[in-house]
Amino acid sequence: IEGRKKTYGDREGPDAMYVKLISSVGHKVIVKREYAVTSITIKAMLSDPGQFAENEINEVGFREISSQVLSKVLRIYFTYKVHYTNSPTEILRFATAPQIAPELLMTVNFLDC
Amino acid sequence: MEAGEEPLLLAELKPGRPHQFDWKSSCETWSVAFSPDGSWFAWSQGHCIVKLIPWPLEEQFIPKGFEAKSRSSKNETKGRGSPKEKTLDCGQIVWGLAFSPWPSPPSRRLWARHHPQVPDVSCLVLATGLNDGQIKIWEVQTGLLLLNLSGHQDVVRDLSFTPSGSLILVSASRDKTLRIWDLNKHGKQIQVLSGHLQWVYCCSISPDCSMLCSAAGEKSVFLWSMRSYTLIRKLEGHQSSVVSCDFSPDSALLVTASYDTNVIMWDPYTGERLRSLHHTQVDPAMDDSDVHISSLRSVCFSPEGLYLATVADDRLLRIWALELKTPIAFAPMTNGLCCTFFPHGGVIATGTRDGHVQFWTAPRVLSSLKHLCRKALRSFLTTYQVLALPIPKKMKEFLTYRTF
Numbered sequence: 001i002e003g004r005k006k007t008y009g010d011r012e013g014p015d016a017m018y019v020k021l022i023s024s025v026g027h028k029v030i031v032k033r034e035y036a037v038t039s040i041t042i043k044a045m046l047s048d049p050g051q052f053a054e055n056e057i058n059e060v061g062f063r064e065i066s067s068q069v070l071s072k073v074l075r076i077y078f079t080y081k082v083h084y085t086n087s088p089t090e091i092l093r094f095a096t097a098p099q100i101a102p103e104l105l106m107t108v109n110f111l112d113c
Numbered sequence: 114m115e116a117g118e119e120p121l122l123l124a125e126l127k128p129g130r131p132h133q134f135d136w137k138s139s140c141e142t143w144s145v146a147f148s149p150d151g152s153w154f155a156w157s158q159g160h161c162i163v164k165l166i167p168w169p170l171e172e173q174f175i176p177k178g179f180e181a182k183s184r185s186s187k188n189e190t191k192g193r194g195s196p197k198e199k200t201l202d203c204g205q206i207v208w209g210l211a212f213s214p215w216p217s218p219p220s221r222r223l224w225a226r227h228h229p230q231v232p233d234v235s236c237l238v239l240a241t242g243l244n245d246g247q248i249k250i251w252e253v254q255t256g257l258l259l260l261n262l263s264g265h266q267d268v269v270r271d272l273s274f275t276p277s278g279s280l281i282l283v284s285a286s287r288d289k290t291l292r293i294w295d296l297n298k299h300g301k302q303i304q305v306l307s308g309h310l311q312w313v314y315c316c317s318i319s320p321d322c323s324m325l326c327s328a329a330g331e332k333s334v335f336l337w338s339m340r341s342y343t344l345i346r347k348l349e350g351h352q353s354s355v356v357s358c359d360f361s362p363d364s365a366l367l368v369t370a371s372y373d374t375n376v377i378m379w380d381p382y383t384g385e386r387l388r389s390l391h392h393t394q395v396d397p398a399m400d401d402s403d404v405h406i407s408s409l410r411s412v413c414f415s416p417e418g419l420y421l422a423t424v425a426d427d428r429l430l431r432i433w434a435l436e437l438k439t440p441i442a443f444a445p446m447t448n449g450l451c452c453t454f455f456p457h458g459g460v461i462a463t464g465t466r467d468g469h470v471q472f473w474t475a476p477r478v479l480s481s482l483k484h485l486c487r488k489a490l491r492s493f494l495t496t497y498q499v500l501a502l503p504i505p506k507k508m509k510e511f512l513t514y515r516t517f
Binding site: 073074077080081084085091093094095096097098101102104105106108109112113 | 479
């Protein structure tokens with residue numbers, strides 16, 4: 001645990017650079033805070049002053065979101081959004097596989113991103 | 114440029130004028146087109162000439178100080194002339210243009226096996242619609258004339274290839290018909306679609322290749338099935354000739370533009386009118402007699418499906434965000450006739466009556482993941498299939514573009 005703390009940097013307190021998102025089966029995804037707040041809902045959850053104790057790690061659990069959607073899709077989309085916002089380069093197409101689109105749509109509607 | 118900024122003029126191309134010409138009739142740029150893969154641009158510059166130029170443009174065309182919004186091309190070397198630029202002399206005034214997508218691999222192999230001696234159409238081709246009803250098919254890479262399709266009795270005003278690459282071509286003509294041609298069978302005419310009462314101005318095939326839209330002078334818009342080539346429905350609502358139509362990239366929306374100053378957005382599966390975009394005078398000081406000059410000439414969707422560009426007679430290019438009722442940006446252009454987006458976004462090309470084309474910066478869009486999901490789903494779900502899904506009502510309204 002000590003080693004992991006050094007690798008991922010500061011995950012504690014309200015100004016933590018990284019946050020932990022937890023899927024329905026307990027799978028944990030660590031994402032830069034700057035990326036995670038692409039979701040308006042996550043941003044609101046993280047900025048709620050009553051949410052975290054001073055030394056608590058910033059993590060949010062989603063009982064309805066599957067690991068696949070959480071780790072594969074959201075992390076990729078957050079990275080895509082942060083990378084191309086305020087960047088003058090041409091935006092490459094972001095393809096969404098139609099098979100997961102229905103589940104993804106419900107999740108994305110909830111997360112507002 | 115973010116949404117809300119005015120489009121910047123990137124470059125302007127002018128036709129060469131080697132000989133005497135008739136100003137009035139020959140100089141209109143009735144059509145501009147990008148190839149579906151974004152590697153070529155074609156424009157009918159008048160005097161019966163079509164210019165084919167590789168994209169991105171040579172650096173000399175782009176004003177200094179502007180960072181070109183183009184993919185880095187390995188082909189761009191200093192001092193290169195324009196060896197790939199092609200000039201197609203069509204022999205008559207050119208009215209319609211359409212690029213084929215690259216044909217799908219099975220048809221290419223099939224063609225080579227069965228037609229060793231006949232011109233190979235398994236390459237990028239450009240179809241040109243001419244004044245007397247002929248359609249000429251050109252090979253883009255070489256500029257060679259491949260086929261001559263005869264059948265129409267009057268101007269071929271618009272052309273559309275099926276986006277699947279099956280080399281089926283649809284043409285729309287002032288002879289009030291649309292015709293279906295199979296380029297795999299040496300340009301054989303496989304169907305004539307009759308029903309329109311006046312000039313057919315435009316045709317467009319939905320990206321999922323299931324529907325064909327045609328619009329004509331008698332104010333109606335027809336939707337045809339691309340599987341059975343029969344009429345599905347007529348869309349009534351415009352008050353004057355309908356001159357331009359386009360489907361959204363996921364085939365879920367259809368927009369039509371008319372001389373009645375309106376663009377109407379339809380659900381092509383149900384025939385419902387979703388909204389009307391009014392092209393009113395920007396300067397309210399103008400008196401009513403100028404209202405008629407807001408006639409629409411062209412409308413097109415942006416590649417991610419969130420914006421529209423329109424060209425109208427009141428000397429403005431307008432950019433609209435789908436969910437808003439007023440345009441988000443304007444650019445001045447005189448005698449504009451046509452517009453089209455670059456397939457990968459970022460640029461809009463417009464053509465004007467004097468034979469010039471202009472390239473404008475288009476709003477730079479980062480689709481929300483919500484819209485990307487909607488686009489993925491609507492690419493294969495009809496409106497009725499969406500309504501049958503076990504999802505909340507608000508989600509259905511979002512998916513069917515009733516809300517944004």
